[in-house]
Amino acid sequence: MAEYRMNAPLSDADAEKLRCGDVVFLSGVIYTARDAAHKRLMDLLDQNMELPFDLKGAVIYYVGPSPAPEGRPIGSAGPTTSYRMDSYAPRLHGLGVKASIGKGRRNAEVINALKKFGGVYFGATGGAGALLSMRIAEARVIAFEDLGTEAIRELKVSEFPLLVINDSQGGDLYVTPDRKAVGLE
Amino acid sequence: MRTLDSDVIVDAVAGMCIHANRYLPEDVQRCFAQCSSKESVPAAREIFRQLTENCTLAARTGLPLCQDTGLACFFVELGQDLHIMGRNIREAINDGVRKGYDEGRLRKSACDPFTRANTGDNTPSVIHFDIVPGDTLRISFMAKGGGSENMSRVTMLAPAEGWEGIRKFVLQRVAEAGPNPCPPIVVGIGIGGTFDYAPVLAKKALLRKLGDRNPDPGLDAREKELLADINKLGIGPMGLGGLTTALDVKMAVSPCHIASLPLAVNIQCHSARHEEVEL
Numbered sequence: 001m002a003e004y005r006m007n008a009p010l011s012d013a014d015a016e017k018l019r020c021g022d023v024v025f026l027s028g029v030i031y032t033a034r035d036a037a038h039k040r041l042m043d044l045l046d047q048n049m050e051l052p053f054d055l056k057g058a059v060i061y062y063v064g065p066s067p068a069p070e071g072r073p074i075g076s077a078g079p080t081t082s083y084r085m086d087s088y089a090p091r092l093h094g095l096g097v098k099a100s101i102g103k104g105r106r107n108a109e110v111i112n113a114l115k116k117f118g119g120v121y122f123g124a125t126g127g128a129g130a131l132l133s134m135r136i137a138e139a140r141v142i143a144f145e146d147l148g149t150e151a152i153r154e155l156k157v158s159e160f161p162l163l164v165i166n167d168s169q170g171g172d173l174y175v176t177p178d179r180k181a182v183g184l185e
Numbered sequence: 186m187r188t189l190d191s192d193v194i195v196d197a198v199a200g201m202c203i204h205a206n207r208y209l210p211e212d213v214q215r216c217f218a219q220c221s222s223k224e225s226v227p228a229a230r231e232i233f234r235q236l237t238e239n240c241t242l243a244a245r246t247g248l249p250l251c252q253d254t255g256l257a258c259f260f261v262e263l264g265q266d267l268h269i270m271g272r273n274i275r276e277a278i279n280d281g282v283r284k285g286y287d288e289g290r291l292r293k294s295a296c297d298p299f300t301r302a303n304t305g306d307n308t309p310s311v312i313h314f315d316i317v318p319g320d321t322l323r324i325s326f327m328a329k330g331g332g333s334e335n336m337s338r339v340t341m342l343a344p345a346e347g348w349e350g351i352r353k354f355v356l357q358r359v360a361e362a363g364p365n366p367c368p369p370i371v372v373g374i375g376i377g378g379t380f381d382y383a384p385v386l387a388k389k390a391l392l393r394k395l396g397d398r399n400p401d402p403g404l405d406a407r408e409k410e411l412l413a414d415i416n417k418l419g420i421g422p423m424g425l426g427g428l429t430t431a432l433d434v435k436m437a438v439s440p441c442h443i444a445s446l447p448l449a450v451n452i453q454c455h456s457a458r459h460e461e462v463e464l
């Protein structure tokens with residue numbers, strides 16, 4: 001398990017060298033999107049319309065931040081549960097997205113898309129919203145402002161702490177529960 | 186008869202919303218420290234370290250502990266000899282939520298289930314009322330996040346399934362939830378009542394302090410047995426493996442119909458934010 005400092009957007013080479021269990025401190029530009037924003041991105045794609053950000057190498061952070069207090073760019077900003085974006089993620093990976101950041105398990109389609117398109121799924125610590133907020137230097141709403149917390153924001157992050165959960169080789173870091181130990185199997 | 190101005194309720198509720206979202210109860214923080222010291226998996230210790238630092242940072246900066254500041258849930262015990270002046274009590278509580286979520290820069294997470302349009306002020310909250318003897322008003326507030334609430338379930342077991350059926354359902358639920366509800370979790374279990382009442386029991390059980398004892402010795406033993414079994418699943422903090430999948434198990438029981446065995450499992454994430462006030 002290695003430790004890397006990387007910059008977003010991610011290059012193909014960066015994404016492909018990562019293995020599950022690696023720690024990554026990510027700097028650069030990433031984009032927020034959760035349930036409602038993903039739905040709108042799909043609508044734009046269906047209508048062949050331009051998207052609010054360049055998908056090439058993009059890192060999408062599944063987060064709905066709390067409102068920014070006076071003097072800070074953003075409020076608390078930890079990950080939301082990722083499975084709700086599973087139905088959208090493969091299409092976005094096919095169009096150039098290199099990574100998503102969230103918490104919790106992905107389904108087989110997402111894991112296959114990571115293999116097929118050379119992407120990764122990063123975990124950030126759920127519920128550590130104040131801690132993660134400290135690594136966000138700038139935040140700007142770039143689309144769907146009416147969605148409030150669910151709007152798409154461009155974030156400038158600095159050494160944002162991540163763990164590779166799923167890599168481009170099909171690896172999965174999450175533990176399989178020991179059902180045998182408690183007589184469930 | 187005692188009277189209470191509804192403005193007092195508004196301010197008390199607003200204060201609880203803000204404070205509970207910034208400061209994790211002491212018993213929860215203490216439990217982090219105890220569980221962390223038992224972990225040998227480096228990732229598990231690292232998660233506990235981050236959660237502890239997160240508490241320090243939230244207290245220092247005033248940022249909420251988690252960006253999901255929850256749907257506002259309340260358990261209210263209203264003394265039957267108390268008269269509330271001004272607004273009705275439900276409106277007073279909702280006004281308190283509006284005020285607290287606005288002034289505390291908390292996230293508004295309430296939306297229409299179909300259109301998904303945000304209601305804009307985190308109301309309506311979910312309020313359970315109980316009328317009790319006396320002339321005081323006790324309000325318990327819980328900021329319930331969506332991630333752990335989504336992993337909760339209710340089922341109607343056959344009476345023949347008994348304790349073994351209950352045990353298996355709970356363990357299966359925790360195993361299936363895996364890393365999704367931000368483990369280490371607290372598991373609230375409601376047994377008995379009706380289809381609608383079992384989940385209320387489960388949620389209310391989550392208000393108890395971590396590490397306390399169930400006043401019923403039989404239930405206390407079952408809570409301990411389940412906690413040990415849940416932790417044998419090995420999911421660990423954030424699903425990365427380790428000894429602490431759950432911080433505690435809290436059980437509440439009520440008689441049920443001779444044909445039924447209702448069971449509710451309400452999962453609470455590590456960000457177990459709740460507070461209570463007596464007015």
Ligand code: SF4
Pocket residue numbers: 078079080126127128251252253254329330331332333365366367454455456
């Ligand atoms: S499950 Fe709890 S800790 Fe995790 S993101 Fe939701 S509210 Fe926060």
